[in-house]
Amino acid sequence: MNRVLLVLLGFLCLNTIQAQSDSSKVSHPFKHNFQAGFTLNQSTFSDNWKGGGKSSFAFGGYLNYTVKHKTDNWDFNSDLQLQLGYLNQDGIKIKNADRFFYDLKAGYILNSKVNIFGSLNFLTQFDNGFDYKIKSVADITKDSLVSRFMAPAYLTSSVGLEYKPLSYMWARLGVGTLRQTIVLDKAISDAQLYGLEKAGDKLRNQFVLQFIFNFDKDLAKNVNFKTRYMVNFDYFKSGAPNAFVHILNANLTLKATKYISTNFQVNMIKDYDQSKDLQWSQILSLGMLYTISRE
Numbered sequence: 001m002n003r004v005l006l007v008l009l010g011f012l013c014l015n016t017i018q019a020q021s022d023s024s025k026v027s028h029p030f031k032h033n034f035q036a037g038f039t040l041n042q043s044t045f046s047d048n049w050k051g052g053g054k055s056s057f058a059f060g061g062y063l064n065y066t067v068k069h070k071t072d073n074w075d076f077n078s079d080l081q082l083q084l085g086y087l088n089q090d091g092i093k094i095k096n097a098d099r100f101f102y103d104l105k106a107g108y109i110l111n112s113k114v115n116i117f118g119s120l121n122f123l124t125q126f127d128n129g130f131d132y133k134i135k136s137v138a139d140i141t142k143d144s145l146v147s148r149f150m151a152p153a154y155l156t157s158s159v160g161l162e163y164k165p166l167s168y169m170w171a172r173l174g175v176g177t178l179r180q181t182i183v184l185d186k187a188i189s190d191a192q193l194y195g196l197e198k199a200g201d202k203l204r205n206q207f208v209l210q211f212i213f214n215f216d217k218d219l220a221k222n223v224n225f226k227t228r229y230m231v232n233f234d235y236f237k238s239g240a241p242n243a244f245v246h247i248l249n250a251n252l253t254l255k256a257t258k259y260i261s262t263n264f265q266v267n268m269i270k271d272y273d274q275s276k277d278l279q280w281s282q283i284l285s286l287g288m289l290y291t292i293s294r295e
Helices: 002-021 186-190
Strands: 031-043 056-070 074-089 092-109 114-124 145-147 153-166 169-182 203-220 223-234 244-255 260-271 279-294
Touching: 056 092, 114 169, 145 186, 153 203
Parallel strands: none
Antiparallel strands: 031 056, 031 279, 056 074, 074 092, 092 114, 114 153, 153 169, 169 203, 203 223, 223 244, 244 260, 260 279
């Protein structure tokens, strides 16, 4: 499957080179969109404050960078999303946001709405994650470590059909998809987390049917909404509790001024190999946003 993806990407590169070298053809520029920002939240109480409360300081940063390129025969898309945030309360640092996501797709255009695509997708986190239910926050140690960079990480290669009726909305059906779970931390691997077949494994391969729906549109002049829903079905786990994996990410951005914005984010995961129950997180933040776009 990886060879197929390399061939697709190779054809894309050749097509791009030919288009640039042939001055008689219409130019197809790359479209770039870069966003970077940070959020801050701080509160301080004196020791004799009778209203109750604890001093805290929260900060975070994020970066989103997309590149789009379309020729007569090819549709190329690159999407990078980075996010990391912390809450510091009484000298104790707690992570409240962490995401490393990258998606690369090359699609061969069949008609105005349908492509044959090949894609690579990578997902992990930057910093350590702990199970705060085990102990009090002040007593968290490496014994309650449940995740970290590359433990787990998910590398997914897929080929299939893409339906793109509108510039801001598309859906992909990956009929041939290899989902690889990578766990490079020994303690997490020995605990046989994230669906590893046996303790000590570092890699799990799954052949799945994948469906992805993506929506990204400016609803108004300073309002952007984007959402991405993905479901994987393991061909060899039909009927088992862990046959399906559902992931939903939704993000609403409101720009008050050119540089000040409010961001509301919701994430949901239903993955039996991680937890029997639905996982969800919600983040509301106010901060600075810097954007560069080139069409």
